[in-house]
Amino acid sequence: MPETPRRPDSRYGNRPTMKDVAARAGVGLKTVSRVVNGEPGVTPETERRVQEAIDALGFRRNDSARVLRKGRTASIGLVLEDLADPFYGPLSRAVEEVARAHGALLINGSSAEDPDREQELALALCARRVDGLVVIPAGDDHRYLEPEVKAGVATVFVDRPAGQIDADCVLSDNFGGARGGVAHLIAHGHRRIGFIGDMPRIHTAAERLRGYRTAMEDAGIEVADTWVSLGTTDPDRVRRAAEEMLSAPEPVTAVFSGNNRVTVTVIRVLAERARRVALVAFDDLELADLLEPGVTVVAQDAAALGRTAAERLFRQLEGTLVVPERIELPTRLIARGSGELPPAD
Amino acid sequence: MPETPRRPDSRYGNRPTMKDVAARAGVGLKTVSRVVNGEPGVTPETERRVQEAIDALGFRRNDSARVLRKGRTASIGLVLEDLADPFYGPLSRAVEEVARAHGALLINGSSAEDPDREQELALALCARRVDGLVVIPAGDDHRYLEPEVKAGVATVFVDRPAGQIDADCVLSDNFGGARGGVAHLIAHGHRRIGFIGDMPRIHTAAERLRGYRTAMEDAGIEVADTWVSLGTTDPDRVRRAAEEMLSAPEPVTAVFSGNNRVTVTVIRVLAERARRVALVAFDDLELADLLEPGVTVVAQDAAALGRTAAERLFRQLEGTLVVPERIELPTRLIARGSGELPPAD
DNA sequence: TAGAGCCTGGACAACGTTGTCAGATGCGGG
DNA sequence: CCCGCATCTGACAACGTTGTCCAGGCTCTA
Incomplete structure (x- = not known):
């Protein structure tokens, strides 16, 4: 006799799905999808029933499935050296703000100045299908990213140039x-x-x-x-x-x-x-x-580096950019005393 | 006449899938899966052919699909106040290191001390089905997380306690x-x-x-x-x-x-x-x-806060923890002079 | 040499969502 | 009273992966 197919191990703690919501609300699957995504063509009364079921079950759309279907993850990756370094904190935050303005989340990872770890991280992010990648290179050979770039992953390098690969770079002078x-x-x-x-x-x-x-x-x-x-x-x-x-x-x-x-x-x-x-x-x-x-x-200006890079990344995603460019941001000398001491000897 | 079904808009730039790899290597789909995941039961010769096809096509496993199937994302979320604050950088880095030790990636977001934004972020992370959530609360009501916690999302609050909800907290004294x-x-x-x-x-x-x-x-x-x-x-x-x-x-x-x-x-x-x-x-x-x-x-010790919280989170995921606890880390007075000045009046 | 058992490989369903398309329902006009 | 049209709803197939299960070929033993 056929066993009831057991669900794979602890599947999100058996979260409710649209199917469950549909069953409870007595409507079709697609109608739930419509309500969840605010698509038009649903009677207020139906919408109310669906919404009730959603609240009662504590349903939350599974973005993994959505991503699988739609092809865009609305998230970008940032590979940097060390998040604990006060230089990179503001940079990361700036990238995050731009991402947020474009409705995207930021996944970041620290390479700890290790090229292998940088590669491992960048590829892991690509496996998650981030839409784009901002990289502060630890290594000097980024050919491993070529298939990704070709496959449409927007890529911008910051703080240091890309190695062996033609890509956008945002650097300080x-x-x-x-x-x-x-x-x-x-x-x-x-x-x-x-x-x-x-x-x-x-x-x-x-x-x-x-x-x-x-x-x-x-x-x-x-x-x-x-x-x-x-x-x-x-x-x-x-x-x-x-x-x-x-x-x-x-x-x-x-x-x-x-x-x-x-x-x-x-x-x-x-x-x-x-x-x-x-x-x-x-x-x-x-x-x-x-x-x-x-x-x-x-x-x-760490924040400006991050912001510029992220903006460029999203312009790549919009398709308005074609030719990789190298952008150099100016630095600023701030005299405070220690640099104006005369030679003492 | 039936149109050829057009693929949804710019689908990952039409990346190769396991199917493509299988076709090219002349093997079955599952065999490719086995090779990619290092599962046993593949002849060296077959494995070589598959690996060749993978390299030639620039194939990279789509983790979205994998997650959908397996139910675990191997990623955790961190909601904090501001990544640019030198206090949170090290904390975030510490969480990342623990996550890395458990093979997980870290997605983080800044709430900018805004409760609404905190909620929006936390729920967005849940929609991505992060396995766990480390939250530095901006608001003082976290009942919105109840369905998530119930559904098995491991949750730890850091730096500040959770509001209206029973959960692990790691605080400084x-x-x-x-x-x-x-x-x-x-x-x-x-x-x-x-x-x-x-x-x-x-x-x-x-x-x-x-x-x-x-x-x-x-x-x-x-x-x-x-x-x-x-x-x-x-x-x-x-x-x-x-x-x-x-x-x-x-x-x-x-x-x-x-x-x-x-x-x-x-x-x-x-x-x-x-x-x-x-x-x-x-x-x-x-x-x-x-x-x-x-x-x-x-x-x-910001790093210790982050580390402790993350470790607790993964112990929740292992299922070895049951009762939410409140952990308080000691602070340390470091006398350097300014605190030892006598009253001048 | 036949049968048992192992090893390798593949067909198929399922994960939860969305796009397509066709069916149902209601309304107004002829 | 029926038809056509607009509106709303749902069945179904895909997305790319993994788990289950079975088939076929091989080796080893009796």
Whole structure:
């Protein structure tokens, strides 16, 4: 004898479906669908009955099924480095707001600066069939996204460019910002200027270093090997790097810090020293103006990066965009004191 | 004559399906499914052929369909106040890490402290059939979640308790923390102590105020009306409040600040004044130790809040939890100088 | 060599929703 | 009184995947 087909394991706790609602209201399946979606062509009386059944059963439409049928998920994915980093919070929020304005939800994931994890995340998002993807690259090869892009997943890269693939990018002017920041120090009389930055494989780090070198070259200053230190943003690493260049026989009189994680450690090191060392830092910090001296920064607008990227993404989805573009947002030098200290030696 | 049934509008850009892969590899549908899911029972040779077809077509499993069939989405939702707030970034990241350890993705949304938006978001997440929901409440009535909870959506509230509904909560010891912080000021000789906090309808704000009042009462100090100011965290509002209590005929000699948004403004106001005013702030800040004086804070562990909540959520999903519980995490007083200033008058 | 048992592969239904299309109902006009 | 039309309703097939079940071919043993 035929068993009653048992439902698969704990199926949403046996949630009511449109079928259940239809049965209870004594109407057809499609009529329920019409009510739920506010489609026209339902008598007020019928609508009332259906609505009653919905409320009584606690019915909620299953968007998975809907997505399957309609082909659009009304959700976009964001792959970033670390949500806990104060730089990415506002960026993520900005993306979310644009998504919300377009009726979409945001799924995000942190790559922790690991290319494999970035790929794993991005592909998982694609498997969920997000309509679009905003990626802050950890890796430098994004060919794995080619089938997705071809299949119509809108894609925008932010903060760092895409690797090996032609796609929209929204970047800050890392090179120009760093160059300007270093030039600022030079203008205040410094010649021995240190640079402490992130790992050189990260595009922003490389660009900022290039800005530093260019500014130095512009001023005819030869950069000593000991003035440049690249690596992780781990506090110990940064601390060692800073102390080294400050304790050398010919110590640097100013430091350019490559990002916000580096900066907080550099500030700590400088605060411990008697001799005043000038500092210009890439990325603004919340209380930077209240330190003594205030921290001069090259600020980038994280929210604007996110917003611009998301807007571009939705324009891709509308189909009004065709040619991938590279957009560069300006940075802003904010002088607060630390960058205007004269060389002390 | 029967039209060829046209596919619904731009269906994922006509992505290949398992059927396509099966056709190309010359095998059955289910065999492809087996390969994709690493199920046993496929000859290496067959598997190779299928894998080739998958690569050639750029096939990626459609998780929407999978979810529909299996009933679990392997994703959880997080509704918080504002992702751009440095308090919520780490919390969100901690939730994400736990989710990742359980193979789940995180969808999050910002309620912007608006109860309606919180509800809209939470229900949208439920419609996507997230397996669980971590909510930082904006509103104080969560009965709208009852059908969802009943239907098996694991639910945990963080930072603030649930309203009108019996559910797991993970909170900081707001009352005890504030009470301790204010007692700290009293122990350093202060009697006229101001409290600037968030809107009283927010649970954390109310609890911290209660802690303040209790500490004052413990010390036998009567609180003057002008010492307490509650409202939005808008800088102008906070600034006015601070200036008022500092300029009164009998000005406060110390301020207790109710959260990190308030604190940054209070610090600015205090920095502008000649007279030194003591400060203890709820929530730690990134550079708090480098200010002059260092900011004494009552720190809560945002990551621990998120981690604890997420872990509890997955234990609900495993079915090992039954009774909703209220977990309270301790806070930590970190003395850095500003809280140890003597009353100056 | 026949039969039992295993291994591989495929046909089919179901998940919950929406689009299509055709049937039912009611109303007004001839 | 009947027909045509507009309005409302429902049956049915798809969406892409997975679970169930059975068929066919193979190996191994008696």
